[in-house]
Amino acid sequence: MRKVSVDNLCEGMELGKTIYTSDGNILLSAGMRLKSSYISRFKELHIAEMYIEDEISKDILVDDIISDEIRFEARVEVRKAMDAVKLGEKLTTRAIRNAVNNIVDELLYKDNLMINLKDIRSSDDYLFCHSVNVCVLSVITGISLGYDKDKLSQLGTVAMLHDIGKTRIPYEILNKVEKLTEEDFEIIKKHTTYGYEILKESDDVNAYSKIIALTHHERYDGKGYPLGISDSQIHEYSKIVSIADVYDAMTSDRVYRKRVKISEAIEYLIGLSNYNFDYNLVRSFIEHITVYPIGTSIILNTKQKAIVVDINKKFPNRPIIRIITDEVGEMLKEFIEIDLTKNNSLVIIDEIENI
């Protein structure tokens, strides 16, 4: 299977991965053939990319770092919790903590913690999907820092709840298509203190969750909000969540802007290390990010187009690729698979949205 941007989807293409919504339903099952009405619906929902199965991507397997069931359960629970808060109910976190423990259990026993799959999400589900992804990315960082299971569960839970204060921000501002005004931005900033207040009122939330909801937009150099605290004053959980939060937000499409490439997000994080972010934590984080995940279409220095088939963990920029076209874009009669660690003359120039 391979990843295709929604703008490049065509009628008749076969869906490679089931798309779930956060309210407990399947939007479309793997194996279904796309109709133009589905494609229009994906665009309405601001779904950016999709995995499809076809001849040129045959036998390319793209596995999520956690199982669909576990990711799905976590999304449903975070949605339920946020819906309850919106209705003014007291927050209970047992189900969320359970979902986090399942994520931690799955990740702890993986021998390869490289992120290959971009979760498919709609604009309506953004906040829930974002919360789960920040949790997964934070826990992976915690594992590479040598955290034990209890710390990983704590970190995962604080990550899952970091943006709970957004439930008090008006929908029109969170999903505004136009550029945010200074005033809008001031309102959005309040989600940190709102998060702290919501979690303070709950009986079964630990102190870390409250602190991280409050401080996940603080920055290493003291230029964050709401408190303007810096380095040693910021809890390590908060520093990790802030990196995962920025990375996930940058690499996701939003109603008001398109996602950036993984390579650009990594460059951004490295560029701001020791300014916005803790350098060592950024290093631990990016160890698990592949610039060209499996199923990504790329263009080579020879102008040939190819699909990433597998990753070389030690050389993430030199994956194993399947060359699909020649220099002028003509489809090859027989595709060629090349391990880029064994061929120095070929260089990946960029990722592309389709072959």
Ligand SMILES: [Fe+2]
């Ligand atoms: Fe936030």
